[in-house]
Amino acid sequence: MAPTIFIDGEAGTTGLGIRERLRDLPVTVLSIDPDRRKDREARLALMRAADLVVLCLPDAASVEASAMAASIEGAEQPRLLDASSAHRVSPDWVYGFPELAAAQPALIAEAARVSNPGCYATGAIALLAPLVASGIIPPATPLTINAISGYSGGGKSMIADHEADGGPAFHLYALGLEHKHIPEIVARSGLTTRPIFVPSVGHFAQGMIVSIPLHLAALPGRPTPQLLHETLAAHYAGSAHVSVLPGRPEERLTGEELAGSDRLELRVHGNARLGQAVLTARLDNLGKGASGAAIQNIRLMLSL
Structure with missing residues (x-):
């Protein structure tokens, strides 16, 4: 029998992306009546019927939904995959970035609760974690992380603004320096000094670049760009989703x-x-940065 999945929050951008990608997998997707999507009993019934519940909700709603699932007793209690940022640094949830370490896929496959990474955090952690683990970048190094995302990352209102009225060509935001991905970046990359994170939005729908400038002469041993490249390439060797490519000056x-x-x-x-x-x-902020990452985790959690 095909495993069953309930997407709580299916109508959102990430939920729709996951639903689309699930068409290629041998699973049965359970959908709620749109008129009852906030009905607690209707949601609980689908949670009981599902092998895996994917939470595509705002943070507070995700915390509430995970508590609902935990209230289900016995064999009917489903496993959870949370696409929000509510549980990304929780010790009770496994971090759903399979490429983070050699043991990570097995941890995800066995976990009852998995937290999907954030889009900006995916790029930053992918770059930093291997370099911090290898000792090339000391954990206390002060860093600046810059990023630009397509406007689809801003949700329905930002999408409507850009597509209806043209929208701004570019804007910075989160200038209070408290973007919600920062704790995740610190915790999962191995840093001990909080980086300065400067996100921005461009007038394109999907896609993302995360960039981190480094003064190599200020790092221990004055590492070369070639050493950084080789360290990243070794970490991601054989990965189906992550490529380490040459950085050409032109x-x-x-x-x-x-x-x-x-x-x-x-x-x-x-x-x-x-x-x-x-x-x-x-990366694509809606692909490896959201729905695509969720599908990786779903495959591992359901042994697909």
């Missing part, structure tokens, strides 16, 4: 290049003579 990176893809591209753009480098991660 290259121009555009954020929308991977729109519609579930891939993640990492590059080290460096100048050994100057002792400087820029790390970049390019």
Whole structure:
């Protein structure tokens, strides 16, 4: 019998993306009557009937929904995959980034509760975690992380603004320096010093670039750009979703290049003579940054 999945919050951007991708998997998707999507008893009934519940809800609603699922007793209690940021640093939830470490896929496969990574955090952690773990970047290093995302990451209101009225060409936001992905980046990359994170939105629908400038001469041993590239390439060798590509000086990176893809591209753009480098991660904020990552986790959790 095919495993059953209930997407709580199916009508949202991430939920719709997951539902679309599930068409290619041998699963049965349970859908709620749109008129009852906030009906607690209707949601509980579908949770009881599902093997896996995917939460595509705002943070507070996700916390409430996970408590609802926990109230179900016995064999009917479903496993959970949360696409919100509510549980990404919780010790009671497994972090759903399979490429984080060699043991991560097995942890995800066995977990009762998995938290899907954030889009910006996916790019930042993919770049930083191997370099911190290897000792190239000390955990206490002060860093600045810059990022630009397509406007689809802003939800329905931002999508409507850009598509109806044209929208701004570019804008910075979260200038209070408290973006909700920062705790996740710190916890999962191994940093001990909170980075300065400067996100922005461009006038394109889907796609993302995360970039991290480095003063190599200020790091222990003055690592070369080649060493950074080799360290990342070794960590992600054999990955089906993450590629480590050469960072060519003449290259121009555009954020929308991977729109519609579930891939993640990492590059080290460096100048050994100057002792400087820029790390970049390019992905689709709705793909590997959201729905595509959820499908990776669903495959692992349901042994598909």
